[in-house]
Amino acid sequence: GDSVTQMEGPVTLSEEACLTINCTYTATGYPSLFWYVQYPGEGLQLLLKATKADDKGSNKGFEATYRKETTSFHLEKGSVQVSDSAVYFCALSTTAGGTSYGKLTFGQGTILTVHP
C-alpha cells in the first residue's frame, strides 16, 4: 500500500537557520505530493503541492521538489522564523481509475520549533 516516511523529529532551530525536512514515499501509480502545516491549536493547512515529477511547489519561502527517481519530496526553507514553529506533514494522493477523491496518506509529522 501507499506510505509516507518523514524524518524523525522534533527539529529545533535558531531564527534565520536553514531548514530541511526529509520526506520519502511509496506509491503505486503517479501520486500528487503535498506538505501540510498545523499551527498550535489549529487544523491542517495546505502549504504547497506538486502534481508531477520535477514540479517544484513553493509558498511562504518554503519549497519542495517532486523527485520521482528518489521518491522524495523534501521540504526546505533558507531562513526560518519563529512564526514557522508548527507541525509539518508530508502527504500523498494517488489516483485510481482517473480519480482519487482526495484520499490522502500522511507521514507521521515533524515538529519544528524555532527560537529567537
Add this chain to the structure above:
Amino acid sequence: NAGVTQTPKFQVLKTGQSMTLQCAQDMNHEYMSWYRQDPGMGLRLIHYSVGAGITDQGEVPNGYNVSRSTTEDFPLRLLSAAPSQTSVYFCASSYRAGAAEQYFGPGTRLTVT
C-alpha cells in the same frame, strides 16, 4: 464563508457512551472525510464520502459510523466509546478529485475515560 466547521471542540466521554461529532462545510464540496490524529502516527483516514448518500471505509473504521444525507454535513458517530478512541478528530473536504487540496476543520479533542 465559514469553511469547515466542527463541534464540539472538546469532549470527555466514559467508556461505553455514544456520541456524534459534527462536521459541516459551506463550500459545496463533494468529497468529505474524517481523520484521527495520534502522537507519532500522523493522520489516519477513518471514513470518507464522495457525495451525498455515498460513504466508504478508510484505514481505521472500526467503532465508527458515518452517513451523508446532505452535501454540507458529514457526522461521525462513536457507537460505544473506548479509551483507544481518545484522539484528535479532524474533518476535511475537497472540491474535486485528483490533486485536490483538502480543507480541514479545527478539530475535536476527545478523551474517553
